[in-house]
Amino acid sequence: MATTCTDYDFLQIEPHWQKFWSDTATFRTPAIDPSKPKYYVLDMFPYPSGAGLHLGHCENYAITDILARYQRAQGKNVLYPIGWDAFGLPTENYAVKTGRHPREVTIENVATFRRQLKAIGVSYDFEREVDTTDPRYFRWTQWIWLQLFKKGLAYVEEKPVWWCPALGTVLANEEVIDGVSEVGKHPVERRPLRQWVLRITAYAERLLQDLKLVDWPDSTKRMQEAWIGRSEGAEILFALENSALGDLKVFTTRPDTLFGATFMVIAPEHPLADALTTPAQREAVAAYRKLAAAKSDLERTDLAKGEKTGVWSGSFAINPVNGQKIPVWIADYVIMGYGTGAIMAVPAHDERDYAFAQKFNIPVVQVIEPDHAEGRNGNSTTKLPYTGDGVLVHSDGYSGLRWEEAKKKITADLAARGRGQATVNYKLRDWLFSRQRYWGEPFPLVWVNADDYAAATAHAKAAGIALPLPAEPVTCVIDGQTRYALPVPEASLPLTLPEVRSYQPTGTGESPLAAITDWVDIWFDAATGHAVPASDARPAAHYVLARRETNTMPQWAGSCWYYLRYLDPKNDAAIAAPAALDYWKGPDIYVGGAEHAVLHLLYARFWHKVLFDLGVVPTPEPFTKLFHQGIILGEDGEKMSKSRGNVANPDDIIRSHGTDTLRLYLMFLGPLEAMKPWNPSGIEGVHRFLQKVWRECIERDTGAAHPKLSDDASATPADLAKLLHETIKKVGEDIAGLRFNTAISAMMIFVNAWQKAERIARRDALAFLQLLAPFAPHLAEELWARVGGTALAASVGQAPWPAFDPAKLIASELKVVVQINGKKRAELLLPVGATQDQAVAAVQAHPDAQPHLAGKELKRIVYVPGKILNIVIT
């Protein structure tokens, strides 16, 4: 039932239809039906911040909503869900500031988001909402973590984190601005803390290779490739002059330049740095290492632009190919985290090594000569450093070889002597997976001593409980004692967050959870997961004294698998039922910002592959097709931000022009993937368009259907009918190809023509409303009902998408542009199928063309029927 307004009163129409959709559950996901094709549209789910929806969200969700509505009209079973990525720092910080519980804040923010999403008219199935902070959801986040733990993909390590002594807390990278804390501008330092780390590097090769399986923007694929950073090379052992110290292992991608190695460099943190330092150098090395340690990574990289620094250790290494004695230096341009933390330096063929050698007067030996370079054998004119390809020189036994061959041969020869081997290195680091925060998923495990670990696991086994234990126990040292990580039984999940009185940091760097003694120190039953405070009497002999893990998981955890939970969000027995996983598989399209091109997408792929290996999911990749919408900038062309004062608020636009106008305008602004400045003056254009559609459908004074609508199916003039079918074709193709701006332009062209026609068949008007419906669903519903569409379907979206009639697209005559020597001189209307000779004859008779052709020889004729006739003359 439509409204009765006579004008396009969007303030009345839009809420009316939102209520209709909600009351009739129009967008409830259909049941699994293997006989029907499925289409799963996924948005990157939002973090429900206190600020509410911004235009970027609106753009993102308008895109997916249009796709969802279009695919429904195509007869697909559409899954179009939404949820909340609600754990995380801003909420926790807000809770610290206000003393409110983060859950309370989250519930409030989610309510705001849900209300705003409904106000922009997106057709989500709100019955499938997921919330990462809901224990029924994070139960499965914890379950997946246990599978990773069991597979040996989780381990514990001391890792440096940002520590702010003044705030007494650990800070995230983004909370440290220019070397001071974002809050309060206090100094910060690096401090090692016990952390959980996930072994994503074990999947590096597959994460790289399987990029071939997905339809993603090339730039995103390349960013992932670069992040994984595969490089082939060799590990080479250099004997140390002091043979008691053993060998120094380096990684190089250029084993072909081994004869040019004139020094070695190790990172200041290298484990051999101490041992290699001779007494004479001790003081200098100590000073240098202290200097390097004080530098943040940022400062170290900043110095890349400046001078190289370093200090000689006093020791020498032996080049394995020529026995030459070369000095070992310590310099911070070599970092411990990559390769082996040590390099062989070849100044002639590496810019960094060259700069270092220049500064410290180290010899430079050229061993590669570019092809066709003059004066091989000693009198080279090649400018050094030379990093390109070529032929080896000054390399006994290898001189004259091309570099590719030399790489292989030198590596093989070293391998034969046990002094090296070909290896592959990745830049990808393991994933630091713990946070010293309250508002995150607790790790489902406790720490116990060795004896209790043995007793507890034996007890669980005897009780018939298969704990998710790794092959090798994970241990760490707490207060000087070795502790074993004992997982809670899967059946006891979720492990929920205890209530705390304060979210203030503990001051020790630990999570606020560590202060809740009753929760942390417990008697623990490994078979049931049951626990009582350690201050209580031991309930039974099989209870062991345990300390809970007080770190929590990072925000990434919940967002790594949420797309699977939508398939079956209320399932208490599994992530999702196998039938649901089988039918829906994964998203057919995933839409979200390019800022997640690396981390989120890489982490989610990693978890998905682990689940694939476990047989939980049927596909090796989670997101087969990915699309990044461009950022909406402020009017000034800068990023929208409060401080710049250039933020456009969607609520204001909904009030002034309606959400259909807002959505349509966001889609009309330009290509979806482009970064676009917001230009509020242009919004009038699309608003006028919608009003024009209204005026063509509704009689102004009575509010009845417009009198020019006719029940005679042939009432539409032939030109307009042809245009309608062209529009149906174009809009369908453009939606499928994500070119919404040109789809809208095609609809505008049609309506301009419709306005000039005296009559139009009612069914043609309805077909047009169907095209408009994905973009401006409220107006389309209203007009659909009032023009008579409800006889076909209660909701415009439920009517099958109009088909275009190819026969209607064919014209009897085609326009051909006539060019003479490449310049347009005339236009011809030729019957379909006209031959080149007929075309040329027509041109020669054409008054515009004749003067140009008179007395000229036709040297060449290019004829493309229906397009162009180009005549080349002398």
Next chain:
RNA sequence: GCCCGGGUGGUGGAAUGGCAGACACGAGGGUCUUAGAAGCCCUUGCCGUAAGGUGUGCAGGUUCGAGUCCUGUCCCGGGCACCA
């Protein structure tokens, strides 16, 4: 420095190697109106009264024909970076 994008009217943008500027915004003129708003009609890349010329950052090239392909170059935006 490296890797990606991208440079088209006053503005947002359109154009399977085939009429550059679709569709809009803005601007100018007209119509309607007591007046205005809204609507409707016309004009609108630049130079030129016009015929015509010219035009997609710049310089070349390929082609009957280039915004589109190739080479070089400049500028803007994004990402990465002492990664051996």
